[in-house]
Amino acid sequence: MAEHMDPEEFRRAGYAVVDWIADYWTTLGQRPVTSQDPPGTVAAALSAGPTAHGEPIEAVLADLDRVVTPGLTHWQHPGFFGYFPANTSGPSVLGDLVSAGLGVQGMLWATGPACTELETVMLDWLAELLDLPQRFRSTGRGGGVIQDSASSATLVALLVALHRASGGRWRETGVDRRYRAYTSTQGHSSIEKAARIAGLGSDGVRPVEVDPRTQAMRPEELRAAIEADRAAGVVPAIVVATVGTTSTTAIDPLPEIGAICAEYGIWLHVDAAxxxxxxxxxxxxxxxxxxEHADSYCFDPHKWLLTGFDCDAFWVADAGELIEALTVLPEYLRNAASESGAVIDYRDWQVPLGRRFRALKLWFVLRWYGVEGLRAHIRSGVALADRFAERIEADDRFELTAAHPFSLVCFRLRAADEVSAELLRRVNATGRVHLTHTRVDGRYSLRLAVGSPLTTEKHVDEAWDLLAATATDVLTG
Incomplete structure (x- = not known):
């Protein structure tokens, strides 16, 4: 076997890998959604170390079948209704393949001009597709960048907000005063993690109460928290509002929150992951x-827009503030293009220095599906969720626990919390579907999230039939 895989060997192996992926997708619906094996099974099946002289690709693919896939939770499965979707698609996989083959490191415009410029244009395409405010377009003071996840986008937004709130001192001296971040009690855990990383600690996040009917942030509670902190000498730095909270997809009231942020000069980041x-x-x-009130905004094409993980689209209204907060320029990165001021160096828009050519898979997806194809995918998910919710409402044993404007349905049995928990345990144990849970207004609720492009009415109906039949067993003891 050659020391390096030459182009012809790569071609042959590549065909075999693509065939393997296509076969995997074809057979997904026949597999259990989650692994049925106990912890440690995969590790025990692996060899003690690498072989001395290498192995053919066929041996690796055989072990994918024997060892790896039986130990997976299959996120692309038509019966996977857990968490939020993290779906890929054929065009996305092909775009990732090209990215891997090119091996570009796009930290500077100079290290990958096409990598940078394609990303800038793709974020403008997305801004147009979502009809985002003009202030987020690269044709003005704003612009977009691909982060690895919404968690990183939140961290970057917080760092820039601290830079602004400190009058620029944060960049040189760190956190020299007490600063505060605000989000609802339903805000994502990444907000607290960002506060820890930034040096604020968990106490640097003030959770704001929500309306128990909608699970959305109460603006009057936000204002009261800001006023109390200001009176105590604490500097309000950032408010993170959420469009589609993790538990229930609640939508914070952006017009009211935005007006409060504008009044006090506080950075507003909107997390719509x-x-x-x-x-x-x-x-x-x-x-x-x-x-239009937001200073920054993000969403994840890698969740519901058919682009494989990782791909978070993050925009700022003023790219200058972002660059000023994050740029560090050692001598070895200086180059004529950057010095000219005519290019974007995305290393200044993120925490890491290096970056992959993520925009390629986004470009492949947008070109393959087009606007109408992507709309059809989203509308299908919403319609399937509505179909499932209708089943819940028609059965007196169940109740919806939150609104479902998107493709997530939260529901429970009209019984004690432990009964709904047992229902979830039994349904997931079948391997036919996978759901998760949360608490809504303190009560245990099941979550069914639609998103896989393989999921159809048949799969949603099968999930309901399984839930209904299992509920009978649970309720009758």
Missing amino acids: YAGAAAVCPELRWTHDGL
Whole structure:
């Protein structure tokens, strides 16, 4: 076997890998959604170390079948309804393949001009597709960049907000005063993690109470928290509002929150990681009302827009503030293009220095599906969720626990919490579907999230039939 895989060997092995992936997708619906094996099974099946002289690709693929896939939770499975979707697609996989083959490191414009410029244009395409405010376009002071996840986008937004709130001192001296971040009690855990990383600690995040009917942030509670902190000498730095919270897809009232942030000069970051994709459909853009007040915004194409993980689209209204907060320029990165000021160096828009050519898979997806194809995908997910919710409402044993404007349905049995928990345990144990849970207003609730492009009415109906039949067993003891 050759020391390096030459182009012809790569071609042959590549065909075999693509065939393997196509076969995997074809057979997904026949597999259990989650692994049925105990912890440690995969590790025990692996060899003690690498072989001395290498192995053919056929041996690796055989072990994918024997060892790896039986130990997976299959996120692309048509019966996977857990968490939020993290779906890929054929065009995305092909775009990732090209990215891997090119091996570009796009930290500077000079290290990959096409890598940088394609990303800039793709973020403008997305901004147009979602009808985002003009202030986020690269044709003005703003612009977009691909982060690895919404968690990183939140961290970057917080760092820039601290830079602004400190009058620029944060960049040189760190956190020299007490600063505060605000989000609802339903805000994502990444907000607290960002506060820890930035040096604020968990106490640097003030959770704001929500309306128990909608699970959305109460603006009057936000104002009261800001006033109390100001009176105590604490500097309000950032408010993170959410469009589509993780538990229930609640939508914080952006117009009211934005007005408060503008009044006090506080950075407003809008986290629409899952639900932002819905705005490709004009009838769902009401969820972005008030977004014109935001200083930054993000959503994850890798959740509901058919682009494989990782791909978070992050925009700022003023790229200058972002660059000023994050840029560090050692001598070895200086180059004529950067010095000219005519190019974007995305290393200044993120925490790491290096970056992959993520925009390629986004480009492949947008070109393959087109606007109408992406809208059809989103509308299908919403319709399937509505179909499932109708089944819940028609059965007196169940109740919905939250609104379902997107493709997540939260529900429970009209019984004690432990009964709904047992229902979830038994249903997931079948391997036919996978759901998760949360608590809504303190009560245990099941979550069914639709998103896989393989999921059809048949799969949603099968999930309901399984839940209904299992509920009978659980309720009768």
